[in-house]
Amino acid sequence: MSDQGTPPAPDRPEGARQHVLAVIRSAGTIARTEIAQAAGLSPATVTAHTSDLLRAGLIEERTSPAGTETGRRGRPRVALGIRGDAHLLAGIKVAHDTISVVLNDFAGQAIGGLELPIPAGALETSVLCDAISDALARVCAEAGLARSQISGLGVGMAGLVDARRNWVYWSPSLATRNIDLGTLLSQRLGCAVFVDNDANVVAKAEQILGEGRGLRDFIVVTIERGVGMGIVLNNRIHRGARGCGAELGHTKVQIDGALCRCGQRGCLEAYVGDYALLREASSIGAEFTNLAGMHAAAQAGNVTARSIFDRAGRMFALGLSNVIDIFDPALVILAGRRFDYDYLTTETVLDQANAFSLQAEVQPLPELRVHRWGDLMWAQGAAAHAIDEVARLSLARLDPNAA
Amino acid sequence: MSDQGTPPAPDRPEGARQHVLAVIRSAGTIARTEIAQAAGLSPATVTAHTSDLLRAGLIEERTSPAGTETGRRGRPRVALGIRGDAHLLAGIKVAHDTISVVLNDFAGQAIGGLELPIPAGALETSVLCDAISDALARVCAEAGLARSQISGLGVGMAGLVDARRNWVYWSPSLATRNIDLGTLLSQRLGCAVFVDNDANVVAKAEQILGEGRGLRDFIVVTIERGVGMGIVLNNRIHRGARGCGAELGHTKVQIDGALCRCGQRGCLEAYVGDYALLREASSIGAEFTNLAGMHAAAQAGNVTARSIFDRAGRMFALGLSNVIDIFDPALVILAGRRFDYDYLTTETVLDQANAFSLQAEVQPLPELRVHRWGDLMWAQGAAAHAIDEVARLSLARLDPNAA
DNA sequence: ATGATTTTTTTTGCAGATCAAATTAAATCA
DNA sequence: TGATTTAATTTGATCTGCAAAAAAAATCAT
Numbered sequence: 080m081s082d083q084g085t086p087p088a089p090d091r092p093e094g095a096r097q098h099v100l101a102v103i104r105s106a107g108t109i110a111r112t113e114i115a116q117a118a119g120l121s122p123a124t125v126t127a128h129t130s131d132l133l134r135a136g137l138i139e140e141r142t143s144p145a146g147t148e149t150g151r152r153g154r155p156r157v158a159l160g161i162r163g164d165a166h167l168l169a170g171i172k173v174a175h176d177t178i179s180v181v182l183n184d185f186a187g188q189a190i191g192g193l194e195l196p197i198p199a200g201a202l203e204t205s206v207l208c209d210a211i212s213d214a215l216a217r218v219c220a221e222a223g224l225a226r227s228q229i230s231g232l233g234v235g236m237a238g239l240v241d242a243r244r245n246w247v248y249w250s251p252s253l254a255t256r257n258i259d260l261g262t263l264l265s266q267r268l269g270c271a272v273f274v275d276n277d278a279n280v281v282a283k284a285e286q287i288l289g290e291g292r293g294l295r296d297f298i299v300v301t302i303e304r305g306v307g308m309g310i311v312l313n314n315r316i317h318r319g320a321r322g323c324g325a326e327l328g329h330t331k332v333q334i335d336g337a338l339c340r341c342g343q344r345g346c347l348e349a350y351v352g353d354y355a356l357l358r359e360a361s362s363i364g365a366e367f368t369n370l371a372g373m374h375a376a377a378q379a380g381n382v383t384a385r386s387i388f389d390r391a392g393r394m395f396a397l398g399l400s401n402v403i404d405i406f407d408p409a410l411v412i413l414a415g416r417r418f419d420y421d422y423l424t425t426e427t428v429l430d431q432a433n434a435f436s437l438q439a440e441v442q443p444l445p446e447l448r449v450h451r452w453g454d455l456m457w458a459q460g461a462a463a464h465a466i467d468e469v470a471r472l473s474l475a476r477l478d479p480n481a482a
Numbered sequence: 483m484s485d486q487g488t489p490p491a492p493d494r495p496e497g498a499r500q501h502v503l504a505v506i507r508s509a510g511t512i513a514r515t516e517i518a519q520a521a522g523l524s525p526a527t528v529t530a531h532t533s534d535l536l537r538a539g540l541i542e543e544r545t546s547p548a549g550t551e552t553g554r555r556g557r558p559r560v561a562l563g564i565r566g567d568a569h570l571l572a573g574i575k576v577a578h579d580t581i582s583v584v585l586n587d588f589a590g591q592a593i594g595g596l597e598l599p600i601p602a603g604a605l606e607t608s609v610l611c612d613a614i615s616d617a618l619a620r621v622c623a624e625a626g627l628a629r630s631q632i633s634g635l636g637v638g639m640a641g642l643v644d645a646r647r648n649w650v651y652w653s654p655s656l657a658t659r660n661i662d663l664g665t666l667l668s669q670r671l672g673c674a675v676f677v678d679n680d681a682n683v684v685a686k687a688e689q690i691l692g693e694g695r696g697l698r699d700f701i702v703v704t705i706e707r708g709v710g711m712g713i714v715l716n717n718r719i720h721r722g723a724r725g726c727g728a729e730l731g732h733t734k735v736q737i738d739g740a741l742c743r744c745g746q747r748g749c750l751e752a753y754v755g756d757y758a759l760l761r762e763a764s765s766i767g768a769e770f771t772n773l774a775g776m777h778a779a780a781q782a783g784n785v786t787a788r789s790i791f792d793r794a795g796r797m798f799a800l801g802l803s804n805v806i807d808i809f810d811p812a813l814v815i816l817a818g819r820r821f822d823y824d825y826l827t828t829e830t831v832l833d834q835a836n837a838f839s840l841q842a843e844v845q846p847l848p849e850l851r852v853h854r855w856g857d858l859m860w861a862q863g864a865a866a867h868a869i870d871e872v873a874r875l876s877l878a879r880l881d882p883n884a885a
Numbered sequence: 886a887t888g889a890t891t892t893t894t895t896t897t898g899c900a901g902a903t904c905a906a907a908t909t910a911a912a913t914c915a
Numbered sequence: 916t917g918a919t920t921t922a923a924t925t926t927g928a929t930c931t932g933c934a935a936a937a938a939a940a941a942t943c944a945t
Contacts, residue, residue: 094902095902095903110922110923111922111923112921112922112923120903120904121903121904121905122904122922122923122924123903123904123905123906123923123924123925123926124902124903124904125923126923126924126925127902127903127924130924150913151912151913151920151921152912152913152914152919152920152921153911153912153913153919153920153921153922154909154910154911154912154920154921154922154923155911155912155921155922156921156922156923157922157923296723308808310808312715312716312720313715313716313718315716317715317809318810319809319810319811320699320810320811320812320848321810321846322810323810325807325808325809325810326807326808326810326839327807327808329807329839330803330804330807330808331735331800331803331804331838332734332735332737333736333737334735334736334796334797334800343838393737394737397734397737400733400734401733401734401804402808404728404729404730404732404733405711405713405728405729405730405733405805405808406720406722406728407721407722407723407724407725407726407728407729408722408723409723435734435746436729436732443724445723497931498931498932513893513894514893514894515892515893515894523932523933524932524933524934525893525894525895525933526894526895526896526897526932526933526934526935527931527932527933528894529894529895529896530895530931530932533895553942554891554892554941554942555890555891555892555941555942555943556890556891556892556893556940556941556942557891557892557893557894557938557939557940557941558892558893558940558941559892559893559894560893560894
């Protein structure tokens with residue numbers, strides 16, 4: 080009776096030019112005719128848009144590396160690519176007791192990055208801002224760049240974030256609710272700031288630079304302290320009604336099950352999170368200081384450790400199969416360091432995930448692809464968010480100047 | 483590297499005219515200025531589109547019922563509404579051992595409906611077509627209408643359906659795979675036929691005629707023999723990569739849990755489906771012939787029945803909470819007859835569903851709204867699908883005639 | 886009543902996006 | 916060196932939607 084409005088929000092948020100830029104980015108290097116084909120546009124339209132993008136300095140013509148000339152007849156294609164030096168972007172991930180930061184060029188090339196400890200848990204807003212400012216200063220110093228050169232900073236953090244307003248309703252890293260973090264940081268740092276949920280920024284990174292490049296629909300699952308999830312449908316990141324990320328880690332895999340950090344019982348996270356594994360070992364007196372040690376023990380034949388990892392793998396497969404049953408996705412990207420541990424990525428686990436799901440006999444099965452990122456994945460995700468937003472703003476600014 | 487194409491599929495599939503029609507349908511009766519506001523279009527554009535729709539005979543001007551004139555100054559608004567007699571639509575649901583059929587006008591008004599038994603299980607294609615043809619003939623006869631007056635028939639059935647091609651990859655109701663049911667039926671019946679998954683057509687009905695009217699995002703959950711789910715995101719029904727409906731009924735709520743019809747263990751359906759409840763009673767020698775009897779017993783104080791229903795309610799709440807954690811929806815519609823039974827809809831169960839989900843303290847909570855349909859819900863859904871598709875075709879046909 | 890006022894709807898003219906077709910550009914082939 | 920081929924650009928037309936102006940149809944005020 081009321082919400083029927085919601086008219087805008089088209090598939091290509093800022094129109095076809097955005098789409099052309101996305102095609103170029105996802106291809107890396109691509110000629111105009113190919114863009115026309117990939118984007119479903121006429122050559123005329125592609126010429127117009129690429130010319131705008133060239134004028135704006137966002138893309139450049141590339142003389143194909145020698146040898147690429149396949150001796151084809153006709154006028155040779157001119158390759159286009161993202162201009163890396165069009166913008167300098169930073170990405171920051173605020174985690175439980177560290178913050179990590181990266182510098183990226185506009186093409187997504189990493190320029191530098193580092194990780195710093197911060198006081199654990201919920202911080203005063205000013206303390207967090209100090210830490211972010213400090214981290215940014217250090218990474219710039221290391222890279223020999225001035226902070227003023229940064230066009231945009233992406234910030235990824237757990238919690239409830241309104242990405243449109245760069246507003247943090249609540250985060251485990253902040254002692255206060257309802258912080259206008261975007262405004263606070265951008266005033267302090269003097270550059271545009273884009274805040275989003277941490278799972279969403281990883282999904283964004285996969286979408287524009289990673290395994291989901293150019294794909295219309297896919298799911299990203301991350302494991303760190305918790306289990307996170309990003310949902311890309313119809314080229315767009317799904318943000319729920321309240322802007323919480325998709326909380327896969329707190330879906331229940333067992334009624335009245337194991338106690339979770341969140342206070343509830345039976346959450347997936349309470350079976351596959353690191354604390355869950357360590358605590359289970361500890362419950363029979365087998366103390367491990369960290370997951371790496373426990374994993375090494377398992378590989379060395381420790382039966383207790385092996386058994387714990389096996390169940391974790393099965394539980395993870397179960398949680399994943401629920402996602403598959405609900406979305407019927409073509410691709411699920413398992414992103415992050417944690418997937419270096421084989422207990423989550425053996426063929427057995429991945430096969431189980433599909434076998435648990437109902438349509439296991441319907442071909443093709445969803446592809447489960449592991450993307451092993453380094454430690455800075457989350458910050459890279461935040462930088463990807465910044466890249467995307469700065470591109471959007473650049474294109475928007477391009478329009479009125481059409482005179 | 484490949485799928486980056488997928489350029490079309492905008493939010494308003496057939497453009498703004500489709501959107502205007504949707505706004506009119508969802509409002510029931512609405513003036514042009516209000517349409518402009520609701521749809522985010524200028525009055526000029528609304529005039530143009532409504533004039534097209536009037537010419538096409540899809541909408542009509544309504545002299546507002548006396549008294550609606552609020553004595554306002556200025557030129558009075560002219561109310562517009564869907565022309566019910568623009569088209570006659572039929573909807574058919576193929577279930578396990580019955581098929582149900584309804585007749586609807588273009589505005590969604592029911593004209594007639596009935597339910598017929600069919601042989602249970604997988605049928606020869608010709609047998610199913612006979613049954614559909616027969617059911618259609620009967621309902622037309624009852625309504626005193628000729629089959630030739632039907633503009634479109636929607637068919638909803640469980641299984642794997644490619645709605646775009648009206649193609650059934652597989653269905654529990656068909657003995658053969660890969661049936662071009664759309665072509666078979668449309669040739670036999672002489673009208674357009676639109677086939678889709680049964681959960682999706684119910685979602686479509688909620689979207690254009692029901693509780694989801696005009697809402698951008700919502701989830702529909704149905705319980706019958708199984709537990710189904712329809713997902714509306716960004717005004718579009720989400721169809722997975724393979725076109726299976728979202729199989730909420732087969733998400734796992736217990737590892738190695740109760741045996742399910744599908745052969746797996748721990749499916750939600752194996753705890754809340756009718757057969758699951760009856761079989762549990764039977765396991766301790768308490769035989770009930772059907773769910774209604776068992777429910778009556780529970781209400782009369784039968785402890786066994788009550789206990790069984792209680793667990794089913796809790797399990798259902800658990801499954802629902804997983805959906806809430808994954809989508810963070812604003813609205814979940816619980817659609818169907820089964821929700822007449824209080825074990826699924828007590829405040830307790832609905833509160834549990836939210837309490838199980840992580841963000842239970844984040845306001846506003848998702849709304850869980852029960853929509854109690856009659857027996858013919860599924861066929862109504864199929865008819866809604868037909869309404870939508872016929873509207874789409876009518877509008878597409880409207881374009882070339884612009885001369 | 887009659888003209889002023891108000892509100893809705895339609896008309897008009899313009900701006901932007903995109904495309905088909907024609908044209909130009911830049912290579913290879915014979 | 917001209918014919919051929921393919922890529923890219925230009926041109927002209929169409930379509931969509933909007934702002935502004937005009938017209939239509941009511942009420943209000945004298």
